Amino acid sequence: MKINPIYWQEARVSSRSFRLPFIVFLCDTILALAALLNMYSMVTQAKATAEIQYASFLNLYVLVACIEFVMILLIVPALTSGSISGERERQTLNLLLTTRMTPADIVVGKLMASLSTMILLIVSSFPVLALVFIYGGVTVKDIVLLLLTFVSTAVLSGSVGICCSSMFKKSTIATVVSYCVMAALVLGTVAAAKVAAASGPSFWGWLLLVNPAVPFGAAMGKQMGSARRLSVFETWAGSSFQRLTVGDWLWLSLVVQLLLAGICLYTAISQVNPRRRRRWKY
Amino acid sequence: MLKVEGLKKMYGRMAALDGLCMNIKEGALYGFVGPNGAGKTTTIKILTGLLLPDEGSVVVDGIDAMKDTGKVTEKIGYVPDFFGVYDNLKVWEYMELFSACGGLYGLNARKRSRDLLEQVGLGEKTEYYVDGLSRGMKQRLCLARALIHNPPILVMDEPTSGLDPGTRYEFKEILKDLREQGKTVVISSHILSELSEVCTDIGIVEQGKMVVEGSIDDILNQINVRSPLLITVCRNKEQALNLLRAHPYVETITIRQNDIMVGFTGEQEDEAMLLKQLIEAGVLVGGFVRERGNLESVFLQIINHEEGMVLISEN
Numbered sequence: 388m389k390i391n392p393i394y395w396q397e398a399r400v401s402s403r404s405f406r407l408p409f410i411v412f413l414c415d416t417i418l419a420l421a422a423l424l425n426m427y428s429m430v431t432q433a434k435a436t437a438e439i440q441y442a443s444f445l446n447l448y449v450l451v452a453c454i455e456f457v458m459i460l461l462i463v464p465a466l467t468s469g470s471i472s473g474e475r476e477r478q479t480l481n482l483l484l485t486t487r488m489t490p491a492d493i494v495v496g497k498l499m500a501s502l503s504t505m506i507l508l509i510v511s512s513f514p515v516l517a518l519v520f521i522y523g524g525v526t527v528k529d530i531v532l533l534l535l536t537f538v539s540t541a542v543l544s545g546s547v548g549i550c551c552s553s554m555f556k557k558s559t560i561a562t563v564v565s566y567c568v569m570a571a572l573v574l575g576t577v578a579a580a581k582v583a584a585a586s587g588p589s590f591w592g593w594l595l596l597v598n599p600a601v602p603f604g605a606a607m608g609k610q611m612g613s614a615r616r617l618s619v620f621e622t623w624a625g626s627s628f629q630r631l632t633v634g635d636w637l638w639l640s641l642v643v644q645l646l647l648a649g650i651c652l653y654t655a656i657s658q659v660n661p662r663r664r665r666r667w668k669y
Numbered sequence: 670m671l672k673v674e675g676l677k678k679m680y681g682r683m684a685a686l687d688g689l690c691m692n693i694k695e696g697a698l699y700g701f702v703g704p705n706g707a708g709k710t711t712t713i714k715i716l717t718g719l720l721l722p723d724e725g726s727v728v729v730d731g732i733d734a735m736k737d738t739g740k741v742t743e744k745i746g747y748v749p750d751f752f753g754v755y756d757n758l759k760v761w762e763y764m765e766l767f768s769a770c771g772g773l774y775g776l777n778a779r780k781r782s783r784d785l786l787e788q789v790g791l792g793e794k795t796e797y798y799v800d801g802l803s804r805g806m807k808q809r810l811c812l813a814r815a816l817i818h819n820p821p822i823l824v825m826d827e828p829t830s831g832l833d834p835g836t837r838y839e840f841k842e843i844l845k846d847l848r849e850q851g852k853t854v855v856i857s858s859h860i861l862s863e864l865s866e867v868c869t870d871i872g873i874v875e876q877g878k879m880v881v882e883g884s885i886d887d888i889l890n891q892i893n894v895r896s897p898l899l900i901t902v903c904r905n906k907e908q909a910l911n912l913l914r915a916h917p918y919v920e921t922i923t924i925r926q927n928d929i930m931v932g933f934t935g936e937q938e939d940e941a942m943l944l945k946q947l948i949e950a951g952v953l954v955g956g957f958v959r960e961r962g963n964l965e966s967v968f969l970q971i972i973n974h975e976e977g978m979v980l981i982s983e984n
Contacts, residue, residue, distance in 0.1 A: 389769075479755060481753070487743065
């Protein structure tokens with residue numbers, strides 16, 4: 388099997404650099420500390436009150452999952468926003484474009500490289516997540532669903548990062564814009580939908596479909612048996628939306644977000660293509 | 670091998686290329702010369718598929734570059750005016766990356782990389798990190814990278830800029846080797862003396878137009894005819910000057926100590942007659958030679974818009 392050369396090169400360089408093990412160490416340390424402190428507090432509480440609250444162990448699972456989700460949102464744009472602009476800064480993009488590599492090969496190779504780093508982070512966090520299995524309450528199916536939302540979020544934020552990287556010449560600007568876009572997707576859509584919902588259900592509620600925090604919240608809600616918070620979002624979007632989603636917001640949202648990621652990648656590919664007619668420059 | 674016709678490219682309101690035409694023969698070592706901003710890099714970017722022209726056509730080995738970019742990239746190796754190297758890769762890894770990008774994998778890729786690194790004198794440096802290489806070595810690595818997919822045409826944009834004389838000499842030798850291998854090489858450079866030593870053909874571009882193109886020998890021959898006569902006078906300088914002022918083929922006279930530079934429009938026979946007249950007039954002539962024209966003088970005359978230049982030769 389022929390591996391994408393860009394992915395291969397990125398994987399080789401990142402496995403050699405200090406950055407990757409440092410990121411893995413840092414993320415897993417944060418997760419482990421949060422989980423262990425939480426467990427310690429539960430055990431201390433159990434000793435003091437002589438009763439074990441099993442719901443607390445589920446809270447541990449939610450805590451670890453939330454921390455991991457936030458880390459994905461913060462790390463992936465940083466990994467991808469310098470991918471194309473970095474090639475431009477090193478002046479290697481033009482060299483790649485004079486080979487058989489198509490702009491799509493280059494963009495996909497870059498995305499694969501950042502996703503593989505992210506998958507490494509997610510997999511390395513499994514032992515921490517598995518702590519919850521000691522006490523039960525979470526099934527393997529739940530974990531798979533959670534991972535699915537993680538992967539979807541990583542693909543979306545990675546695609547946004549690559550898109551910004553292809554549009555801006557400097558990595559710094561691309562990184563700042565990537566974070567702004569992700570903030571707009573996660574916080575901006577909620578704010579816009581909430582403001583619009585003050586005067587009744589509106590179209591703005593539909594914007595929540597592109598919010599990666601919503602499918603994550605939906606997955607967690609399903610697993611915790613508390614879908615009430617999600618139904619608030621559905622109320623904002625109106626009854627027609629509720630009928631459309633029929634309680635399957637999670638899947639619809641994942642599809643919409645993957646489509647959005649596709650649009651971002653398409654934009655990045657067309658930006659990298661040297662033979663397109665440029666209408667604007669940054 | 671490479672034919673460019675009516676190439677036009679605008680950057681905003683500024684015309685970088687204004688109907689540029691170019692014809693490069695197979696196996697030629699073509700020097701592409703012009704002042705800064707003349708449109709050399711823009712032309713090279715269009716040839717390599719990195720830029721789309723507003724008008725015009727580029728045909729590479731019978732393939733229309735505007736329609737079939739993929740096939741054209743296989744025909745052209747590109748060495749830019751910057752190094753374009755990944756510092757955190759080893760030399761062999763860098764070569765392996767670009768061989769994979771060119772569709773060459775496994776043993777074939779390794780063998781090709783090894784051969785090319787040997788050819789450019791980096792055979793001993795395969796395990797070095799690219800950032801540990803000197804400027805000259807990086808440039809040679811770039812050359813090896815451009816040749817990895819064995820293209821028949823090599824396009825080089827200012828490849829020797831910033832290199833020391835020793836490395837430039839080595840580079841020149843590599844270019845000669847490539848020519849012997851039958852490669853067509855297009856090289857843009859400001860170091861004209863080097864181009865005149867290695868190039869077979871030359872094109873001078875100014876303000877986006879090709880002003881002179883042809884075989885370097887033809888161009889230099891025509892320049893030589895127009896170069897001044899340099900007469901070194903040891904005795905009776907006044908006598909010599911009187912004779913020259915009265916001569917029908919003498920256009921200009923410039924005196925530099927014992928040397929007299931004469932703008933002389935006559936043929937070789939007329940030159941011999943002038944020498945005879947000087948000697949018969951009692952002038953002690955220490956030297957009598959027509960200054961050899963070189964690429965620099967051609968270039969300077971072109972960019973200074975000297976009138977009366979006719980340098981076009983048949984291909």
